[in-house]
Amino acid sequence: MLHKNADDIRQTLEDEIASGEHAPGTRLEELVLAKRFGVSRTPVREALRILSASGLIELKPRKGATVAPLSLERLVEMFEVMAEMEGVCGTIAARRMTTSELTFLRHQHFICAEAAQSGDADHYYAENARFHALIYAGCHNEFLIEEVQRLRRRLQPYRRLQLRLKGRIADSFAEHQAIVEALDAGEEEAAGRLLKAHISIQSHRFADWVSGLNATRLVPETT
Amino acid sequence: MLHKNADDIRQTLEDEIASGEHAPGTRLEELVLAKRFGVSRTPVREALRILSASGLIELKPRKGATVAPLSLERLVEMFEVMAEMEGVCGTIAARRMTTSELTFLRHQHFICAEAAQSGDADHYYAENARFHALIYAGCHNEFLIEEVQRLRRRLQPYRRLQLRLKGRIADSFAEHQAIVEALDAGEEEAAGRLLKAHISIQSHRFADWVSGLNATRLVPETT
DNA sequence: TATAAGACTTATGTATACAGACACGAAAGG
DNA sequence: CCTTTCGTGTCTGTATACATAAGTCTTATA
Numbered sequence: 001m002l003h004k005n006a007d008d009i010r011q012t013l014e015d016e017i018a019s020g021e022h023a024p025g026t027r028l029e030e031l032v033l034a035k036r037f038g039v040s041r042t043p044v045r046e047a048l049r050i051l052s053a054s055g056l057i058e059l060k061p062r063k064g065a066t067v068a069p070l071s072l073e074r075l076v077e078m079f080e081v082m083a084e085m086e087g088v089c090g091t092i093a094a095r096r097m098t099t100s101e102l103t104f105l106r107h108q109h110f111i112c113a114e115a116a117q118s119g120d121a122d123h124y125y126a127e128n129a130r131f132h133a134l135i136y137a138g139c140h141n142e143f144l145i146e147e148v149q150r151l152r153r154r155l156q157p158y159r160r161l162q163l164r165l166k167g168r169i170a171d172s173f174a175e176h177q178a179i180v181e182a183l184d185a186g187e188e189e190a191a192g193r194l195l196k197a198h199i200s201i202q203s204h205r206f207a208d209w210v211s212g213l214n215a216t217r218l219v220p221e222t223t
Numbered sequence: 224m225l226h227k228n229a230d231d232i233r234q235t236l237e238d239e240i241a242s243g244e245h246a247p248g249t250r251l252e253e254l255v256l257a258k259r260f261g262v263s264r265t266p267v268r269e270a271l272r273i274l275s276a277s278g279l280i281e282l283k284p285r286k287g288a289t290v291a292p293l294s295l296e297r298l299v300e301m302f303e304v305m306a307e308m309e310g311v312c313g314t315i316a317a318r319r320m321t322t323s324e325l326t327f328l329r330h331q332h333f334i335c336a337e338a339a340q341s342g343d344a345d346h347y348y349a350e351n352a353r354f355h356a357l358i359y360a361g362c363h364n365e366f367l368i369e370e371v372q373r374l375r376r377r378l379q380p381y382r383r384l385q386l387r388l389k390g391r392i393a394d395s396f397a398e399h400q401a402i403v404e405a406l407d408a409g410e411e412e413a414a415g416r417l418l419k420a421h422i423s424i425q426s427h428r429f430a431d432w433v434s435g436l437n438a439t440r441l442v443p444e445t446t
Numbered sequence: 447t448a449t450a451a452g453a454c455t456t457a458t459g460t461a462t463a464c465a466g467a468c469a470c471g472a473a474a475g476g
Numbered sequence: 477c478c479t480t481t482c483g484t485g486t487c488t489g490t491a492t493a494c495a496t497a498a499g500t501c502t503t504a505t506a
Contacts, residue, residue: 007284042265045269046268046269046272049269049272049273049276050272050273050275050276051276052273053272053273053274053276053277054276054277061230074365074366077364077365077366077367078366080315080364080366080367081311081364081366081367081370084311084315084367085311088304088307088308088311092303092307141300141303141304142297142300143297143300143301143303143304144300144303144304144307147304147370
């Protein structure tokens with residue numbers, strides 16, 4: 001892992017944080033990272049600045065960088081925004097998706113069916129992501145897509161957890177079915193409402209799950 | 224303007240870009256900025272990285288920083304997302320605003336009335352911003368507020384333009400009236416729909432205005 | 447005259463050096 | 477034995493130095 005440039009380092013750290021490799025609250029020391037990547041502190045610092053701007057890490061003056069410690073409240077807030085934005089995507093996609101885009105979506109839905117039957121959570125997770133990506137694309141709003149995916153990425157480790165809960169995969173797939181039908185019929189309101197609910201459930205399940213613990217700080221799944 | 228630190232520099236540049244002082248497409252050279260702020264290139268570079276992460280500037284390797292050149296398409300996309308997010312804020316605020324928050328909102332609405340009658344676009348702009356900020360606060364979702372305000376900030380120079388259009392201030396105020404009533408009555412759907420429309424109008428007027436020019440690149444008002 | 451190749455200039459990317467702040471620990475005093 | 481204070485070390489913030497790539501201008505040749 002030697003001699004990466006600043007952008008490689010940012011990418012690597014981003015992936016590692018998003019995947020939960022660095023738990024929230026973990027201290028990230030410049031010298032340590034510099035040694036690890038085989039570079040000087042300069043590119044490391046620049047990578048950290050960028051990550052701080054996108055909210056993945058917290059950067060306190062003279063106190064260094066820590067992986068953004070997400071409180072339960074904030075996580076719930078983020079899930080709420082995620083659900084709303086997905087709903088918006090659904091509403092817009094319902095009136096903008098082309099017939100060929102709808103064909104692709106139905107095809108992906110079919111693939112999700114197979115993944116769901118296999119029972120492999122990771123497999124379903126991947127195909128599920130593709131399914132949603134197709135809906136995003138159907139918005140024909142690049143900016144919206146970027147924003148949603150940025151948020152989706154930040155919530156990734158916490159979302160992934162959901163699909164491991166009993167029965168969630170089957171439910172998720174059933175919801176997809178309704179969403180596909182709404183999009184197919186061009187029913188804006190329904191598509192938006194269903195997608196929002198689809199994501200909200202993750203949030204509710206998440207809250208249920210976490211209320212079982214007495215933790216105010218959450219440690220995501222370390223894949 | 225001598226001897227600022229990296230964060231001061233970021234703040235200053237952010238303000239200057241948001242206010243349109245640096246037109247989109249303008250090149251930002253590290254050495255020039257360093258001289259101007261009386262520091263070395265190091266803090267300037269870090270400020271630029273952060274600005275690039277928040278989308279205000281574009282940072283191409285070996286090609287330096289340019290103020291993000293917003294294409295017309297992208298600007299329209301951003302306005303669309305802005306409208307949707309405001310709508311979401313309205314929906315949520317309608318069911319979460321406390322009576323005291325509603326009192327404050329009505330009070331601010333009254334102040335907007337005075338500003339509207341004065342005919343001073345800048346004055347109305349400022350009070351209008353406070354009005355919307357109160358609705359944001361009514362969401363009780365800090366994360367959503369941060370995201371909306373980030374976007375609002377980026378669109379600031381283009382939004383400001385709208386209020387100078389003939390009759391826009393009166394229309395805007397009338398729309399506020401309906402929004403206040405919906406929030407007061409706790410009508411989620413209406414509040415969301417009205418707020419979304421309120422912002423969408425800016426987008427439409429903007430598109431109308433810009434279609435008069437044959438420009439693909441836009442230069443915001445340099446206040 | 448136009449075009450292409452090569453040197454030169456300039457700006458970015460990275461490394462290193464230095465200064466200062468914060469944290470931890472040891473030692474002294476109560 | 478506990479508390480407080482001072483010293484030392486470590487990490488961050490900034491400056492400067494060096495390497496390299498992109499762009500430009502000049503010059504030579506067709």
